[in-house]
Amino acid sequence: MGFGAMGLFVVSTIDSSIIPLPVPGSTDLLLILLVIHRANPVLAAVAAISGSMLGGYLTWATGAKGGEAALQRYLPKRLSRRLSNWVEKRGAIAVIASALLPPPFPLMPILLAAGALGISRRTFMIAFSLARTFRYALVSWLAVIYGRAIVRLFRHYLAGWSSTLMWIYLGLMAAGILYGVWKFRRERRSAAQPRAAALSA
Numbered sequence: 001m002g003f004g005a006m007g008l009f010v011v012s013t014i015d016s017s018i019i020p021l022p023v024p025g026s027t028d029l030l031l032i033l034l035v036i037h038r039a040n041p042v043l044a045a046v047a048a049i050s051g052s053m054l055g056g057y058l059t060w061a062t063g064a065k066g067g068e069a070a071l072q073r074y075l076p077k078r079l080s081r082r083l084s085n086w087v088e089k090r091g092a093i094a095v096i097a098s099a100l101l102p103p104p105f106p107l108m109p110i111l112l113a114a115g116a117l118g119i120s121r122r123t124f125m126i127a128f129s130l131a132r133t134f135r136y137a138l139v140s141w142l143a144v145i146y147g148r149a150i151v152r153l154f155r156h157y158l159a160g161w162s163s164t165l166m167w168i169y170l171g172l173m174a175a176g177i178l179y180g181v182w183k184f185r186r187e188r189r190s191a192a193q194p195r196a197a198a199l200s201a
Contacts, residue, residue: 004034004037004039004044005034005039005043005044005047006047007030008027008030008031008034008044008047008048008051009047009048009050009051010051011026011027011030011051012027012047012048012049012050012051012052012055013051013052013054013055013058014055015027015051015052015055015107016051016052016053016054016055016056016058016059016107016108016111017055017056017058017059017108018058018059018062018074018108018112020108024102024103024104025102025103027048027051027052027136028102028136028139030048031044031045031048031136031139031140031143032139032142032143032147035140035143035144035147036143036147041140041141041143041144042140044140045136045137045139045140048132048136048139048140049129049132049133049136049137052099052132052136053125053128053129053132056099056111056124056128056132057121057124057125057128059108059111059112059115060111060112060114060115060119060121060124060128061115062074062112062115063111063112063113063114063115063116063117064115064116064118064121065115066116067116068084068116068117070112070115070116071083071084071109071112071113071116074108074109074112075109075112079106079109080109080113083106083109083110083113084113084116084117086110087110087113087114087117087119088117091119091123092119092123092124092126092127094110094113094114095110095111095114095119095124095127095128095131096127096128096130096131097110098110098111099127099128099131099132099135100131100134100135111124111128
């Protein structure tokens with residue numbers, strides 16, 4: 001279970017960061033799977049919450065450091081404008097909503113905008129941590145209550161496919177992480193080129 005909790009921590013960190021994952025709700029899914037397979041539900045929830053808080057903070061910090069230029073770099077212009085208006089009007093409420101609601105409600109753009117538009121670190125962390133704690137505690141509790149029923153359905157409809165599905169899931173995760181890292185590094189190089197040209201001019 002130690003490896004499972006660490007893996008959940010890593011996935012939840014990435015899930016709340018600017019690196020996109022190919023499977024929406026990856027943290028929720030992995031948390032449910034771990035609890036169903038008799039992992040400690042409290043420890044699993046803590047791993048998901050703490051990883052998400054770290055990833056969310058890093059996303060907020062990226063927005064705070066880069067300002068509105070970060071929004072333009074990581075988000076489409078139309079989406080950036082709409083989210084900026086919403087975050088400016090709602091503040092911490094926007095952060096709480098994005099942290100509570102499941103996909104396809106956007107998370108990363110809201111967290112990035114929160115940093116770029118001046119929501120303080122203290123306000124952000126309180127709002128985000130409370131919402132994530134409620135969400136993953138609820139998911140873990142539901143997995144405990146309904147876990148056996150989920151396992152029965154899984155065995156009935158997907159018997160013999162569990163290993164194949166798991167490898168597909170892990171492959172998608174690995175591909176998504178590698179793509180996200182590559183995109184992040186490319187964006188950083190693109191942003192550094194104008195600054196280097198300006199310094200050499």
